[in-house]
Amino acid sequence: MTDLPSWGVAADSPTAEHYRIFGAREAAGSSATYEEWALGVADDPEMLALIDELPRAKRQANLVFAAMRVAGVPIAPWRNARRIAVDRWPDIRDIALTHATQTNEAARCAVLLPQLARLPGPLALLEVGASAGLCLHPDRYAYRYTADDGTVTSLDPPTPTEVVIDCRIENTAPPTHLPEVVWRGGIDLNPLDPADPDTLAWLDALVWPEHDDRRARLAAAARIAASDPAPIRGGDLNDLITDAAASAPRDATLVVFHTAVLAYLTPDDRERFRRTMAETDAVWLSNEGLGVFPEFERLVPSGERHRFILTVDGEPVALTHPHGRSYRAL
Incomplete structure (x- = not known):
């Protein structure tokens, strides 16, 4: 050396x-x-x-x-x-x-949607690590899924939207409908206001330089979130998750989800959260990078170690792109 x-x-x-x-x-x-x-x-x-x-x-x-x-x-x-x-x-x-890396990428909804669309509705969505809450509006964005054979499936919300998310989907059929969402809530150590210019400037800085499509989508998704902001509780997810889940309507399917969040927890806190989710009636969607659940690392090819692993109630179902660009069913 x-x-x-x-x-x-x-x-x-x-x-x-x-x-x-x-x-x-x-x-x-x-x-x-x-x-x-x-x-x-x-x-x-x-x-x-x-x-x-x-x-x-x-x-x-x-x-x-x-x-x-x-x-x-x-x-x-x-x-x-x-x-x-x-x-x-x-x-x-x-x-x-x-500041903190509270990247709020609305396109991650594209890799959650194949699972959300399979659940009995209506849905109540609770995001941990919600940042400004942009991923709490999957029903208000449009999607273009490109399948293995090049076929494109389009999904559009009832109300016209500026947010159009492109996602490649492999090894499974694309979702056929958007979910009905009747309740939204979040938890974050530092909740962000999607209507605040300084907040948007920081979120924009977190978008990688060449990703102009993500930058435009951030601004458009922030306008949607600001028009109907979901309540986001400030604090530690392990301290707040039980009470936040209890506030969801009983006649809806509760979905607790997160993306690129658990890596910031200590192993003990991560295990505590995992136990809590196992004890709740909620559907748990976890979209996290390698290392969060080491037992699943064998599922990721050596040349694709940047991919996230999407799990449903602790079971791996897909490999996803960190920014929502692709979904590969396992």
Whole structure:
């Protein structure tokens, strides 16, 4: 290994490894900018030392890169972006410390819908880690599912919508109807207001640079959520889940769901939540990345480790794209 300057952070440190994996596995093929930035950080002792000033939970690439963009670091080759990031590190650090990766991707509804459409309605939806609540409106978005043979199935809500979600679906038939949703609620450590401009600016910064379709969808979905905001309780999901579930109407099928949330819990808290869900009458939809439930990692091919695993009541049913772009039934 090459000798390092006095910053004292090795290229094989946990932070370096996180950025290397993020660049090579998650950003590769999806964001050329973030792939280059992440791999650049992984081999940059000075940047690694700055990032390691942050608490461990604040060092993740999505958060740091979004904070860099809010602080004025341009979408540019790493050598140019790096110089500005170092100069503006105090601002970047403050933004990272006061914000969180509450990515609210409405397109994730497309990978939940094949399961939601199979449930007896009407539905009551309770999202943990709801952010601004954009995924609590799956019945108000339009969908275009492309099957293995190229056939496109379109689903449109009764009321015209600006949100149109494209999703490739494999190994199963696409859903044929939108669910009837009669109740919506959420839980989040820091509930966000979809009508607040500062909130939308931060959510926009969390969208990867090249993903213009996601950026446009975010704005349109936020307008829908702001027009009929779902109540989102602020606090720890394990502390609030039982009471929140009890507030749902009894004559509806309660669905508790989450995407990219449980990875932020400790293993003990994750197991506590799992036990709670096993003891409730709710249908539990979990859409999480590898590592949350290690027993399912064998289901993900080695070249697709970026995929999420969708489970229903703890049983794996599909591999999904983290941003809702594809659904592959197991």
